[in-house]
Structures are given as structure tokens and as C-alpha cells.
Amino acid sequence: MGDEGRGQHSRVLDALGLAITAAEYPQGSVVRTDEVAQRFDVSRTVVREVVRVLESMHLVESKRRVGVTVLPPDHWNVYDPRVIRWRLAGADRPRQLRSLTVLRSAVEPVAAGLAARNATPEQCADLTERALGMVATSRGRRLEEYLVHDVAFHRVVLNASGNEMFARLGDVVAEILAGRTHHQVMFEDPAPAAVTLHVQVAEAVREGRAADAQELTRQIAVGALEELDVLAP
Amino acid sequence: MGDEGRGQHSRVLDALGLAITAAEYPQGSVVRTDEVAQRFDVSRTVVREVVRVLESMHLVESKRRVGVTVLPPDHWNVYDPRVIRWRLAGADRPRQLRSLTVLRSAVEPVAAGLAARNATPEQCADLTERALGMVATSRGRRLEEYLVHDVAFHRVVLNASGNEMFARLGDVVAEILAGRTHHQVMFEDPAPAAVTLHVQVAEAVREGRAADAQELTRQIAVGALEELDVLAP
DNA sequence: TGTGACTTAAACGTAGTACTTATTTTCTGC
DNA sequence: GCAGAAAATAAGTACTACGTTTAAGTCACA
Numbered sequence: 001m002g003d004e005g006r007g008q009h010s011r012v013l014d015a016l017g018l019a020i021t022a023a024e025y026p027q028g029s030v031v032r033t034d035e036v037a038q039r040f041d042v043s044r045t046v047v048r049e050v051v052r053v054l055e056s057m058h059l060v061e062s063k064r065r066v067g068v069t070v071l072p073p074d075h076w077n078v079y080d081p082r083v084i085r086w087r088l089a090g091a092d093r094p095r096q097l098r099s100l101t102v103l104r105s106a107v108e109p110v111a112a113g114l115a116a117r118n119a120t121p122e123q124c125a126d127l128t129e130r131a132l133g134m135v136a137t138s139r140g141r142r143l144e145e146y147l148v149h150d151v152a153f154h155r156v157v158l159n160a161s162g163n164e165m166f167a168r169l170g171d172v173v174a175e176i177l178a179g180r181t182h183h184q185v186m187f188e189d190p191a192p193a194a195v196t197l198h199v200q201v202a203e204a205v206r207e208g209r210a211a212d213a214q215e216l217t218r219q220i221a222v223g224a225l226e227e228l229d230v231l232a233p
Numbered sequence: 234m235g236d237e238g239r240g241q242h243s244r245v246l247d248a249l250g251l252a253i254t255a256a257e258y259p260q261g262s263v264v265r266t267d268e269v270a271q272r273f274d275v276s277r278t279v280v281r282e283v284v285r286v287l288e289s290m291h292l293v294e295s296k297r298r299v300g301v302t303v304l305p306p307d308h309w310n311v312y313d314p315r316v317i318r319w320r321l322a323g324a325d326r327p328r329q330l331r332s333l334t335v336l337r338s339a340v341e342p343v344a345a346g347l348a349a350r351n352a353t354p355e356q357c358a359d360l361t362e363r364a365l366g367m368v369a370t371s372r373g374r375r376l377e378e379y380l381v382h383d384v385a386f387h388r389v390v391l392n393a394s395g396n397e398m399f400a401r402l403g404d405v406v407a408e409i410l411a412g413r414t415h416h417q418v419m420f421e422d423p424a425p426a427a428v429t430l431h432v433q434v435a436e437a438v439r440e441g442r443a444a445d446a447q448e449l450t451r452q453i454a455v456g457a458l459e460e461l462d463v464l465a466p
Numbered sequence: 467t468g469t470g471a472c473t474t475a476a477a478c479g480t481a482g483t484a485c486t487t488a489t490t491t492t493c494t495g496c
Numbered sequence: 497g498c499a500g501a502a503a504a505t506a507a508g509t510a511c512t513a514c515g516t517t518t519a520a521g522t523c524a525c526a
Contacts, residue, residue: 008479009285032507043480045278048508049285052242056286056315064508065488078401079312082289102343103398110339165336168311240509265476276511281477297477298519 012040013050017082020059020070022090030067057083081171088179100176101228105221107166108157108173113214115160116205123160124206130156131202138195146190147181153198157217160205180227194223245273246283250315253292253303255323263300290316314404321412333409334461338454340399341390341406346447348393349438356393357439363389364435371428379423380414386431390450393438413460427456 004010016036019025037047051068054060058075062068077083078099087096119127133149154177155170197220204213237243249269252258270280284301287293291308295301310316311332320329352360366382387410388403430453437446 034507045281045479045481049282051508052282052286053289056289056313062508063488064486065490065506067507074397074400077313078397080289080310099396099398102347102396103340106340106343106399107336110335114335163332163335164307164311165332166339167307242509267476278510278512284477295477296519297517298475298521300476 008040008042008046009049012036012042012046013053014086015040016050016054017057017059017086018089020054021076021083021086025070027070027072029070032067036068059083081175084172084175088175093179093183097176097179098228100172101221101224103169104173104176105218105225107169108154108221109214109218111158111161111163111166112201112205112217113210114162114166115157116208116210116213118162119160119205123156124202126156127153127160127202127205131199134190134195134198138190138192141189143181143189147177150190150198151177153202157201157205191223194220197223241273241275241279242282245269245275245279246286247319248273249283249287250290250292250319251322253287254309254316254319258303260303260305262303264303265300269301292316312405314408317405317408321408326412326416330409330412331461333405334454334457336402337406337409338451338458340402341387341454342447342451344391344394344396344399345434345438345450346443347395347399348390349441349443349446351395352393352438356389357435359389360386360393360435360438364432367423367428367431371423371425374422376414376422380410383423383431384410386435390434390438424456427453430456 004014025031033044033047033051036050037044040047051060051062055062057077057080058071059077060068060070078087084096084100087093115123130149130153134146134153137145137149151174154173158166158170158173161167197216201213201216201220204210204216237247258264266277266280266284269283270277273280284293284295288295290310290313291304292310293301293303311320317329317333320326348356363382363386367379367386370378370382384407387406391399391403391406394400430449434446434449434453437443437449
């Protein structure tokens with residue numbers, strides 16, 4: 001899943017990013033690079049590189065004679081996969097999960113509609129295979145296996161849309177689905193209705209029925225939103 | 234619009250980012266940091282910081298004993314505003330514009346629907362004002378003034394949706410609209426139909442008619458897509 | 467024909483120093 | 497006493513030089 005490189009840089013970046021998104025450093029607070037260097041026992045060079053990356057995510061701002069200032073959340077690059085992961089790992093996980101699911105509900109139906117027009121035969125086959133995999137693993141508490149198929153299914157749809165902006169949301173969807181299985185209370189097997197919908201989407205895409213693919217995917221999204229409402233009111 | 238800081242770092246980052254997204258450094262090609270340092274006449278320190286940022290955007294990958302490798306486009310963080318700007322400035326501007334417009338067409342209708350439920354009175358007033366501003370500047374080649382109102386209008390809708398992921402797309406929409414006015418051939422005044430639709434969206438949001446706001450915004454998006462089809466077949 | 471040891475290239479990381487630029491403080495002059 | 501200018505200062509910015517680590521390449525030996 002993650003692409004955490006090894007080395008001091010990644011270690012400090014991850015720690016700082018996590019701390020900032022968790023409001024451990026509150027918005028507006030200021031730190032000096034030397035402090036950070038000492039805190040993590042690394043050279044100032046490493047800290048500077050980390051700060052430059054955090055700055056590129058608009059998590060902080062670095063100004064002379066004042067230090068490194070934590071920016072308010074509405075400046076953050078919330079589409080950066082790393083920021084998403086940090087926030088999902090932190091305290092406002094529910095809020096974040098809701099934002100992302102709403103985004104999904106807007107994007108995925110349109111993506112499915114496009115996929116019905118643009119999907120290659122290979123992608124259609126892949127989609128059908130994944131849908132069948134979901135059916136096969138939808139009973140008997142095989143949640144991990146189900147998750148793999150579910151993630152793959154949605155990735156294929158987003159890729160098959162032919163739109164790179166949609167395709168890049170595959171990671172986001174993966175995080176959401178993984179989060180639902182792992183963190184949300186999900187003792188039960190997935191809802192049969194959802195499984196059926198996935199099979200129908202695969203069919204609609206294969207047969208080029210764009211409107212149907214869109215509407216069916218919309219129903220999946222609605223289901224995901226309702227599930228959130230139940231679990232996190 | 235831009236937040237280009239001054240200094241060596243921003244200069245080199247911008248130059249390299251532009252060069253990479255323009256495929257001047259083709260995918261898979263490798264450079265050494267010393268080369269870059271010499272090419273831009275800066276120290277390796279600066280180059281290293283730049284590379285770290287480019288790495289965080291997944292534009293490049295830096296490995297020991299091999300150098301800095303340019304990653305294929307499907308790895309890029311295409312939601313990073315800087316990447317978007319670089320690509321819009323480069324050769325595949327039309328492709329990029331289309332991807333972004335499709336994204337808009339998926340997101341904005343949903344955002345407008347949410348705005349109809351969540352918009353504050355201030356936001357409603359702002360929206361109405363902007364719509365009237367668009368009407369007032371829609372004739373007589375006052376394209377620049379029109380653009381300002383148009384961008385502001387869409388920003389308010391996205392913000393009023395109450396979803397942070399939508400709100401963060403304000404910059405993207407601004408880039409698209411600015412691009413249309415400045416680079417696309419747009420000698421004529423904006424289409425009266427589009428202007429009317431904006432006024433109607435403002436009304437629908439103000440009166441809490443979510444479904445109408447969504448449908449009207451969808452029509453605006455469809456118009457934008459058709460406009461693209463005409464200008465860039 | 468491998469397979470393990472050696473070489474080496476390049477990034478990674480540290481240390482020290484000088485430059486730049488805002489901010490803060492202090493000093494002037496009225 | 498206070499407004500404005502000059503000096504002190506603090507912090508990021510940038511450069512250089514050096515040692516460390518990793519992995520690609522190479523060569524020898526079985």
C-alpha cells in the first residue's frame with residue numbers, strides 16, 4: 001500500500017506531517033528548524049528538505065526571521081495521498097472519511113459512464129472477474145479477500161474511464177474501502193444488494209450501457225453514504 | 234493567482250517541473266544532481282531540496298547509485314496545483330484542459346446540490362452578486378471583468394458545498410476558466426444561455442432547491458464540454 | 467555458467483560558514 | 497516624550513567540503 005521510503009527524510013516527514021495534521025502543532029504555531037533538528041536528532045539539512053516538502057503541500061510556510069508556521073487546514077493540499085493518509089490516521093478520521101466518500105459519490109458514477117464507452121475488452125473481462133470474486137467472497141467472513149476484489153473493481157472502473165484525474169483517485173478509493181473494513185465496525189458480511197450492484201455495473205460497462213452504468217454506480221455510492229450515516233452520525 | 238516564492242529554490246523547481254511535465258526530460262530518463270546543479274548554477278543543496286519536492290509529487294524517483302529518474306505521467310500527482318499549472322503551460326494543454334473539465338462536470342453539479350442545502354445567507358448573497366456581475370459584463374468584450382465574476386461564482390459554490398475536497402477544487406476551476414479566456418480563442422462575448430444558467434443556479438441555491446441547482450450546474454458543465462469539443466476536436 | 471567478492475558511482479547525511487532579510491531594539495533629533 | 501532612522505539580531509537561505517550507505521556493475525574463481 002504505502003510507499004514509505006526508508007531513511008531519515010521519510011521518518012521525519014511522516015512524523016511531522018502526522019503531528020501537524022493531528023493538530024499536535026496547532027494552526028499558526030511556529031517552530032524553528034534547529035528545534036526540529038534536535039527533536040529528531042538529524043541535521044538541519046534533513047529538516048530543511050522536509051520543510052520544503054511540507055511547504056509544497058501547503059501544510060506550513062517558512063519565512064525568514066520568523067520560522068516555520070503551521071498553516072490553517074483550508075490551505076492544505078488535501079488531494080495529496082500522503083496528507084490523506086495522515087488525516088485518516090488522525091483524530092478527524094470520520095470527517096475526512098465523509099468528505100472523501102462524498103467526492104467518490106460525485107466522481108465514480110461519471111467515471112462508470114465513461115468506462116462504458118471507453119473500456120477495452122481486457123478491462124471488461126477484469127471487471128467481470130472482480131465482480132465474480134466479490135460474489136464468491138461475500139459470505140463467510142472473508143472480508144479481506146472481498147476487500148481486495150472491491151478495491152480492484154473500483155480501480156478498473158476509474159482507469160477505464162480514460163480520464164487521468166479520475167484514474168488518480170484509485171488510491172483514495174482504496175484508502176476509503178480499506179478504512180471501512182479495518183476501522184469501521186464491519187463484523188457482518190457485505191450487503192448482498194451492494195454485491196449485486198457491482199455485478200450489474202460490470203455487465204452494463206461490458207455492454208456499453210453508459211446511463212445504466214452511471215445510475216448503478218450512483219446507487220453503490222448512495223449505499224456507501226448511508227452506511228457512513230449509520231456508523232458515524 | 235500564483236504563489237511563486239522568490240529565491241533559487243522556486244526558480245529551479247519551476248524550471249525542472251516545467252521541463253519534466255513538458256517531456257523535455259522524457260519518461261525514464263536519468264539525471265544526476267550535480268548535472269542539474271551545474272545546469273542552473275546552484276549548489277547541490279538547492280537541487281536536493283528541489284528533487285525532494287519533485288519526488289513528493291511523484292514526478293521523479295531518486296535512487297542511490299542510479300540518479301534521479303523521471304517517472305511516467307501516470308505516477309504524477311495531477312491534483313497538485315503546481316503540476317496542473319505546469320501542464321497547462323505545456324504542450325498537452327488541450328488534453329489536460331479536457332481532463333479537468335470532465336472532472337468539473339462530475340463535481341460541480343453535486344457541489345451545487347450540496348450548496349443549496351448548506352449555503353449561508355452571506356454565501357447566497359455573494360452568489361447572487363456574482364451572477365449579476367456576470368450579466369453586467371457579459372456584453373461588450375469585457376472578458377476580463379466577466380472572468381473575475383465567473384471564477385468567484387464557482388468558488389463560492391464549491392466552498393458553500395461544505396465539502397473540503399470540493400472547496401479545494403476552486404483553484405482548478407480558476408485555472409480552467411482563466412485558460413479558456415486567455416488561451417482559447419474567445420473573441421466573442423460569453424453565450425447568453427450560460428449567463429442565464431448562472432443566475433438560475435444562484436436562485437436555486439438561495440431557495441434551497443438542491444435538485445434544480447444540481448441540474449442547472451450540470452447544464453453549465455455540459456456547455457463547457459461542448460465548447461471544448463468545438464475548439465479542440 | 468553461475469555465484470560470490472570487489473569496485474565504484476551516486477545519493478544520503480553531517481558540519482561549518484557566510485549571506486540575506488525581516489523584525490526588534492535602540493538611538494537620535496526634534 | 498515621541499516619530500523616524502540606524503543598528504543589533506534572529507532565523508531562513510545558500511554554499512562547500514567531507515564522510516557514509518546502497519546498489520549496480522565487474523571480475524575472478526569454482
